[in-house]
Amino acid sequence: MADRILTEEEKAAEQRRGAAGSAQRSGPPHMRMGQPGEKSRNFGPSARRLIGFMGRDKPLLWLALAFALVSVILNALGPKILGRATDYVFSGAVGRVLPDGMTVEQAVAFLRAQGKDQVADMVSGMKYLVPGQGVDFTALGRILLIVLALYAVASLLSWVQARIIVRVVNGAVYRLRRDVEEKLSRLPLSYFDSQPRGELLSRVTNDVDNIGQSLQQTLSQLVTSFLTVMAMLVMMLWVSPLLAIIALVTIPVSIGITAVIGKRSQAHFVQQWKSTGEVNTIVEETFTGHGLVKVFNRGAQASADFGVKNEELRKATFGAQFVSGLIMPMMMFVGNLNYVIVAVVGGLRVAHGQMSIGDVQAFIQYSRQFTQPLTQVASMANLMQSGVASAERVFEVLDAPEQIADAADAVHVEDPHGRVAFEDVSFSYTPDRPLIEHLDLVVEPGQTVAIVGPTGAGKTTLVNLIMRFYELNGGRITLDGIDIASMRRADLRGEIGMVLQDTWLFEGTIRENIAYGKPGASDAEVRAAAEATFVDRFVHSLPDGYETKLDSEAGNISAGEKQLLTIARAFISDPALLILDEATSSVDTRTELLVQHAMQALRQDRTSFVIAHRLSxxxxxxxxxxxxxxxxVEQGSHADLLAAGGAFARLYAAQFAGAPDAEDAAAPIP
Structure with a gap:
């Protein structure tokens, strides 16, 4: 039995102990907030750990990197080749106005003789000038076809690379979600007691989804951007080392801007996702207890609490998006400034014949393509910061202390008889507030043991220890002489059936909810369990019988009918031990009598623990x-305990004491 619901008595006990469980959180349900630990955030290690989830797909990552590298190289060659096309056009335009039959040297000398030294310098730097001839369209067409082929292949490789990255990211998020799910099954129940459900659900759903979206939108672009920066840097150094040095000045400026703004935005993103979890907590708890909120007229208070947390979320989200959004315009300003400087210096070098106009054109394209990836990476900073902030919240779940693992040489009890013994058992929820101390108890096979006492006495805690929901502080509990700590939890709980005071049904059919107690149960077994527990009586009155769909709250059947379904679920599991935690609290008096008969049949030949407030x-x-x-403090039969006149007799008298008569009720208070 993997589920455990706190009863009112345990909630009161935990409040007195000061435990950090969910029962201790004060206030009505809709006012309880999530309070994640105020652990310092560190972007670098968290980002590396997140990337580590993709390590299993290293071959695919290397393949994607190879495709991206080839694609970037082909894209990098394009501007250089297009620069040649520009040189052909410009050389043709200038050559057409020069006298035919001259060589380039003669044309330069001719221009200098006319006093056109600057034009002569520019002509001397032209690679494809033929005086007296126009544009060579044959060479120009050949260049354009080569560039078209380069860009087509580069685009195809980029598409393949992006598809591989999406596959890798989806695989990583799948494994992350799987690891979180497996981690939840290994966490002790004390962890869930200390976590608001809405906050935990937000980490498992919203934060994991945000991680996936962030990786998909940034990882491929980051790889391409890094390779593009490297390729553009090589090409710029090839075309003009001087202009390359000027362009490189933008790198430290860009890194500085991104680092300063990114550091400020990270705190906002952490607060954003923390506030998201708190809002989810309010929504989940308010709608779970919707009826109580209405009964106690706390709708306005619930709306006010939601408004406060929603406003905190709005402010955190605005701060995160605004601060990180500053990066893009700042980077665009730096890039435009770099563009202006390169254009001016390049134009001067063309005028002096030190560069061709095609090379300047190519360099300007390279400088734009050099700053563009930096700008894109900077603009993605908000996504990266948001994704890492979510990753840190998920890692907190993955790093939470786990319950003690099952022993490698775990013992399996074959055909258990149900003898349960408590031997010097001590337990407390918190070390400084002991609850159960040095408890000794032996329950023989087939016995029915009732546990009674005032609220907070530890009745539910006792059966939770049998289920091994918590580990003991001292002593041991044995099943047929075998320490339950030496058994696998699944084996132990597989021999126990439990019916809680608070019913739990999942969204599905009535048949599926009953069969939950025995996977693979046949329709005949389901019907037999339903008939034995009087579920069959009301099922036939439903439109679809056993195929009637229950919603998540099972609102289409009564509270008593829900209780009967949980009893039927325990019945079909045929356990060696049976635990009934106020199992008939939600049924009417007539149905209770019928259920008592069913319970007597269910308890035959098996050990039963019954927690009861109704002493009858x-x-x-x-x-x-x-x-x-x-x-x-006392133990014995019903008659013996009444005769003893002790604690049980006082409880019995308090429960069955008659109400004052009319005259006493009407008498004035002195």
Whole structure:
């Protein structure tokens, strides 16, 4: 049995102990907030750990990197080749106005003789000038076809690379979500007691989804941007080392801007996702307890609490997006400034014949393509910051201390008889507030043990220890002489059936909810369990019978019918031990009598622990334990305990004491 719901008595006990469980959080449900730990955030290690989830797909990552590298190289060659086309056009335009039959040297001398030294310098730097001839369209067409082929292949490789990255990211997020799910199954119940459900759900759903979106939108672009920067840098140094040095000045400026703004925005993103979890907590708890909110007229207060947290989320989101959004315009300004400087210096070098106009054109394209990836990376900073902030919240779940692992040489009890023994058992939720101390108890096979006592006495805690929901502080509990700590939890709980005071049904059919107690149960077994527990009576009145769909809250059946379904679920599991935690609290008096008969049949030949507040329901118990403050203060049969006149007799008298008569009620208070 993997689920555990706190009863009112345990909630009160945990409040007195000061435990950090969910029962301790004060205030009505809609006012309880998530309070994640204020652990310092570190972008670098968290980002590296997140990337590590993609390590299993290293071959695909290397393949994507190879495709990206070839694509970037082909794109980098394009401007240089297009520069040649520009040189052909410009040389043709100038050559057409020069006298035919001259060589380039003669044309330069001719221009200098006319006093056109600057034009002569420019002509001397032209590679494809032929005086007296126009544009060579044959060479120009050949260049354009080569560039078209380069860009087409580069685009295809880029598409393949992006597809591979999407596959890798989806695989990483799948493994992350799987690891979180597996981690939740290994966490102790004390962890769930200390976490608001809305906050935990936000980490498992919203944060994991945000990680996936962030990786998909940034990873491929980051790889391409890095390779593009390297390729553009090589090409710029090839074309003009002087202009390359000027362009490189933008790198430290860009890095400085990104680092300063990114550091400020990270705190906002952490707060954004923390506030998201708190808003989810309010929504989940308010709508779970919607009826109580209405009954106690706390709708306005719930709306006010939601408004406060929603406003905090709005402010955090605005701060995160605004601060990180400053990066893009700042980077665009730096890039435009670099463009102006390169254009001016390049134009001067063309005028002096030190560069061709095609090379200047190519360099300007390279400088734009050099700053563009930096700008794109900077603009993605908000996505990266948001994704890493979510990753840190998910890693907190993955790093939470786990329950003690099952022993490698775990013992399996074959055909258990149900003898349960508590041997000097001590337990407390917090070390400084002991609850159960040095408890000894032996329950023989087939016995029905009723546990009674005031709220907070530790009744539910006792059965939770049998289920090994918590580990003992001292002593041991044995099943047929075998320490339950040496058994696998799954084996132990597989021999136990449990019916809680608070019913739990999942969204599905009535048949599926009953069969949940025995995977693969046949329709005949389901019907037999339903008939034995009187579920069959009301199922036939439903339109679809056993195929009637229940919603998540099972609102289409009554509370008593829900309770009967949980009893049927325990019945079909045929357990060796049966735990009934106020199992008939939601049924009417007539149905309770029927269920009591069903319980008697269910308890035959199996050990049963019955937690009861209605003392009339435990008259036939073989042994009644009376608990106070975690101790068994009395034990015996119903008749013996009444005759003793102790704690049980006082509880019984308080429960069945008659109401004052009319005259007493009307008498004035002195």
């Amino acid at each position: 329901t435990i008259r036939d118990a073989d042994l009644i334990l009376v608990m106070e403050d975690g101790r068994i």
